[in-house]
Amino acid sequence: xxTLNRADFLSQIRDSRRAYHYDYDFRTWTEHFSTACxxxxxxxxxxxxxxxxxxxDIDDLGQLLCQALTALGDQAFEPxxxxxxxxGSLPDVYRLLRIDAEAFYESxxxxxxxDEIIFAYPGFYAIALHRVAHVLYVQQVPxxxxxxxxxxxxxxxxxxxxxxxxxxxFFIDHGTGIVIGETAEVRNRVRIYQGVxxxxxxxxxxxxxxxxxxxxxxxxxxxxxxxxxxxxxxxGARSTIGANSWVTKSxxxxxxxxxxxxxxxxxxxxxxxxxxxx
Numbered sequence: 001x002x003t004l005n006r007a008d009f010l011s012q013i014r015d016s017r018r019a020y021h022y023d024y025d026f027r028t029w030t031e032h033f034s035t036a037c038x039x040x041x042x043x044x045x046x047x048x049x050x051x052x053x054x055x056x057d058i059d060d061l062g063q064l065l066c067q068a069l070t071a072l073g074d075q076a077f078e079p080x081x082x083x084x085x086x087x088g089s090l091p092d093v094y095r096l097l098r099i100d101a102e103a104f105y106e107s108x109x110x111x112x113x114x115d116e117i118i119f120a121y122p123g124f125y126a127i128a129l130h131r132v133a134h135v136l137y138v139q140q141v142p143x144x145x146x147x148x149x150x151x152x153x154x155x156x157x158x159x160x161x162x163x164x165x166x167x168x169x170f171f172i173d174h175g176t177g178i179v180i181g182e183t184a185e186v187r188n189r190v191r192i193y194q195g196v197x198x199x200x201x202x203x204x205x206x207x208x209x210x211x212x213x214x215x216x217x218x219x220x221x222x223x224x225x226x227x228x229x230x231x232x233x234x235x236g237a238r239s240t241i242g243a244n245s246w247v248t249k250s251x252x253x254x255x256x257x258x259x260x261x262x263x264x265x266x267x268x269x270x271x272x273x274x275x276x277x278x
Contacts, residue, residue: 024071030147033068036061037132038125041094044118062087074142082139089135096168097128103169107191122156123172133162164198164213174224181213183231188218193243195225201248217253226257 004012039046040057049057062083069079104117104124111117117124129152133145145162153159158175160166163182170186172178174194180186184198200212211231220235222228223243228235235241236253244259251257 021073022071024068026068026071026144026147029064029068030144030151033061033064034129034132034148034151036064038128041090041097041128042118044115058087058090068144069141072142072144077140082136082141085139086135093131093135096131097124099169100124100127100171103171103189103191107171108173122158123175126152126156126158126160126175126178127166127170127172130160130162130164130166134164134166137162167218177225183211184213185215187216187220187237190216190219191221193222193224196222197227197229199227199229201230214247 035045036057038044039049040054040061043049065086066079066083069077069082101114101117101124104121105111105114108117111121129148133148133152136148137145149160149162156175158172158178160178160180161182161184164180164184164186166180166186167188167190169189171191172193173191177195178192179197179199181199186192186198198214198216214228214230214233214235216222216228216235217237217239219238220241221239222235222241223245225243226241226245226247228241228247230248232250233248234250235247236251236255238253239251239255239257241247241251242256242258245257246259247257
């Protein structure tokens with residue numbers, strides 16, 4: 001692109017500021033809204049919330065959402081309608097997260113109780129905010145769902161696009177480095193370990209709106225650093241995908257996919273001695 005001199009740089013910055021039409025701090029809102037959502041659903045995230053304030057807390061959360069929706073200035077939706085639909089979805093979000101928390105407890109031998117999971121597990125934090133963001137994504141709210149998912153990503157290292165469809169009883173172990181793409185579908189009772197990617201074969205803007213990411217059916221286990229790619233790729237129910245596996249074609253139900261390591265004794269001529277002296 002060549003170099004940009006100071007005069008052009010200043011001119012472009014001024015133009016971008018003139019063009020920017022949002023008079024609202026969406027990043028601060030994202031952190032506040034994310035915390036308020038979780039604190040409403042689970043007292044673990046709040047400062048000793050009162051049992052008598054639940055109705056007011058829901059109203060406050062709705063108002064917080066309405067503020068951001070109004071600041072967007074998007075004529076494609078009515079802020080009050082989105083607010084009502086979002087608040088109406090909270091019982092189902094809560095139900096799913098209670099099931100997720102139980103899945104974490106049942107799947108992780110190190111978990112002492114459900115409270116520990118809600119307080120401390122990054123995987124639970126990530127899936128909790130994903131379920132919140134997904135509700136807004138389905139309502140076609142611009143970029144707020146992505147801000148929420150990126151807030152969770154920054155906190156946990158787990159990157160779940162708000163468009164991903166995730167079923168009941170979802171368990172993420174350790175979690176760091178997990179990537180789940182926009183059109184991925186994860187069915188019920190799926191377990192995923194750190195470093196797993198549910199991605200696309202390749203990326204091109206013309207594929208927007210096309211199913212690019214795989215479908216994971218019920219009761220599948222995907223171990224660390226496995227990569228599963230492609231919108232037509234289906235991992236059949238009750239299958240196990242071993243660590244470091246690379247999957248680009250559909251796998252039938254009840255399958256085991258493994259990345260095999262071959263170990264043999266090295267010949268002396270094959271050993272490279274490295275001189276670490278400086």
